[in-house]
Amino acid sequence: MDPKERDTAASPSRPTGRREASAASGGSREGAPTGFTPGGGGAGDSPSGKVSGKRILVVGLGKSGIAAARLLMREGARVVLNDRRTDVEGLEPLVALGAEAQLGHHDEALFTSVDAVVLSPGVPPLPAVDAADAAGVPVWSEIELGALFLRGCTVVGITGTNGKSTVTSLLGAMAAKTGRPTFVGGNLGIPFVDVVGTDAAGPEGFVVVELSSFQLERVETFRAHVALLLNVTEDHLDRYDGMAAYAAAKGRIFHGQRKEDHAIVPAGDELCASLARAGAAKLHRYAGFVSGEESPKPEVFVDGDALCDTKSGLRFPIAELKIRGGHNLANAASAMLAARLAGIGQDAIVETLRTFGGLPHRMFFVRERGGVRFYDDSKATNVGATVAALEGFATDPGFTGKVVLLAGGKDKGGSYAPMVESLRRVGREVVTLGEAAPLIEAALGDVPFQRASDFDDAVTRAAQIARPGDAVVLAPACSSFDMFRSYAERGERFQRAVLALPEVG
Ligand code: ADP
Numbered sequence: 001m002d003p004k005e006r007d008t009a010a011s012p013s014r015p016t017g018r019r020e021a022s023a024a025s026g027g028s029r030e031g032a033p034t035g036f037t038p039g040g041g042g043a044g045d046s047p048s049g050k051v052s053g054k055r056i057l058v059v060g061l062g063k064s065g066i067a068a069a070r071l072l073m074r075e076g077a078r079v080v081l082n083d084r085r086t087d088v089e090g091l092e093p094l095v096a097l098g099a100e101a102q103l104g105h106h107d108e109a110l111f112t113s114v115d116a117v118v119l120s121p122g123v124p125p126l127p128a129v130d131a132a133d134a135a136g137v138p139v140w141s142e143i144e145l146g147a148l149f150l151r152g153c154t155v156v157g158i159t160g161t162n163g164k165s166t167v168t169s170l171l172g173a174m175a176a177k178t179g180r181p182t183f184v185g186g187n188l189g190i191p192f193v194d195v196v197g198t199d200a201a202g203p204e205g206f207v208v209v210e211l212s213s214f215q216l217e218r219v220e221t222f223r224a225h226v227a228l229l230l231n232v233t234e235d236h237l238d239r240y241d242g243m244a245a246y247a248a249a250k251g252r253i254f255h256g257q258r259k260e261d262h263a264i265v266p267a268g269d270e271l272c273a274s275l276a277r278a279g280a281a282k283l284h285r286y287a288g289f290v291s292g293e294e295s296p297k298p299e300v301f302v303d304g305d306a307l308c309d310t311k312s313g314l315r316f317p318i319a320e321l322k323i324r325g326g327h328n329l330a331n332a333a334s335a336m337l338a339a340r341l342a343g344i345g346q347d348a349i350v351e352t353l354r355t356f357g358g359l360p361h362r363m364f365f366v367r368e369r370g371g372v373r374f375y376d377d378s379k380a381t382n383v384g385a386t387v388a389a390l391e392g393f394a395t396d397p398g399f400t401g402k403v404v405l406l407a408g409g410k411d412k413g414g415s416y417a418p419m420v421e422s423l424r425r426v427g428r429e430v431v432t433l434g435e436a437a438p439l440i441e442a443a444l445g446d447v448p449f450q451r452a453s454d455f456d457d458a459v460t461r462a463a464q465i466a467r468p469g470d471a472v473v474l475a476p477a478c479s480s481f482d483m484f485r486s487y488a489e490r491g492e493r494f495q496r497a498v499l500a501l502p503e504v505g
Contacts, residue, residue: 051145053076059106060120080101081103106126107128111131125239143192143216146196150201151203158171159212159216159230160230162382170332170335171339174348174349184209185209186215219252220255223256226264229276262284263282267298288330302333309340316349322358361491366495374471381477401470402471403428405475409480409481410435420443420445434482436482
């Protein structure tokens with residue numbers, strides 16, 4: 001299962017464990033243009049001291065959990081491995097080195113008797129974690145653990161409901177182009193703890209980390225020198241006790257920041273700005289298209305035919321961007337701003353914007369058939385992403401057709417109403433599928449729809465409905481778990497079904 005879309009959640013409740021002193025070390029680096037003192041991610045004076053000789057429980061033994069356990073063992077902790085599953089891969093080498101494995105259940109007595117608990121992002125809310133909190137046992141996310149061992153690198157953290165992976169990849173590529181050692185990972189790709197011990201964690205390094213709300217719930221001293229909150233729209237409400245709790249988890253990205261750090265939010269988004277203001281960092285704003293009404297004005301935005309950084313003077317022609325859609329202009333603007341604030345030079349920024357072609361399953365063009373273009377946006381696992389996909393067509397002057405939308409999957413507890421307005425403007429018909437089909441249909445009002453009997457039927461119906469000039473778009477607004485193991489598997493199935501459609505005469 002893809003780590004970005006598995007049924008993940010640590011406890012939404014605030015951590016109540018003992019708070020560690022935040023005393024990041026690291027001297028100022030000559031010429032650092034950003035104003036902050038690179039100081040790791042918030043480590044205490046002796047990170048090893050926090051774990052060496054301590055009995056530490058690692059809960060959730062997926063990729064991140066195993067990586068966390070390996071780090072803890074290297075640092076001399078007495079590691080206990082715990083998972084509800086008993087068929088966990090990759091344990092033998094750790095057990096051979098002395099780790100203790102307690103599998104099959106989450107025993108409260110175990111959680112309250114250790115010196116600290118490390119939670120993988122895949123761990124759902126657990127009574128045993130609440131018990132650890134109540135007993136004052138520190139509970140860390142794998143991000144917090146990794147942050148203890150950073151050694152003076154520049155940390156750029158990215159969160160938001162949508163766009164995290166795109167912006168993380170853009171910024172990672174920009175950082176790497178500087179020639180400095182760079183780590184890109186976290187919620188995307190490589191577990192964050194794997195940065196520990198690499199050159200990227202050192203004073204010359206860049207650490208670009210994508211952070212999910214689940215990972216952020218359990219950060220305490222993690223410090224992003226540059227933190228981006230891209231947006232907060234309804235998602236994961238099957239896991240959170242309402243939007244306020246979800247937004248608060250996202251806002252934790254600003255928690256460990258200091259006044260010399262930078263907090264970046266979209267212009268005109270008061271929720272994101274208020275979350276950033278709760279931290280100590282300087283606030284910066286960006287936008288894609290602007291109305292001119294924004295106050296305060298964004299530092300980076302679309303000015304005529306270019307993305308423009310008003311502080312550095314950099315203008316990047318929109319026509320040269322490979323990623324399309326208004327949301328991607330905003331993503332590119334956020335990356336331009338964050339890169340400048342992190343001290344990344346203009347050559348690296350420009351070169352990346354020119355070459356970055358986007359990520360798989362995000363508005364991926366699959367095929368044109370009889371004048372109809374098919375797009376795989378399987379990663380649109382919430383309504384905000386589906387709206388972005390529809391708006392991309394609605395605002396594209398080169399698109400004169402309509403969109404046939406494939407929507408449905410596993411419901412996440414939010415409202416489907418926000419997509420209706422976009423559908424009225426640019427939608428031809430919706431093909432609903434999966435468990436959420438009745439919920440979506442109930443929200444559609446006068447927007448026409450048909451329900452598919454299965455996934456292939458959805459593709460066949462969409463192809464029949466579409467007329468030349470139209471686009472068929474898989475942007476399901478739901479997770480994939482009712483039918484697939486991940487959004488990627490769903491997208492691949494879509495692409496196969498589309499490619500298998502016979503040519504039209
Ligand atoms: P994340 O890592 O946050 O899930 P991705 O970059 O993988 O973000 O994109 C997820 C989905 O959201 C895709 O369908 C993509 O087209 C859409 N998307 C990307 N950026 C934005 C944005 N800024 N606002 C709304 N939707 C977006």
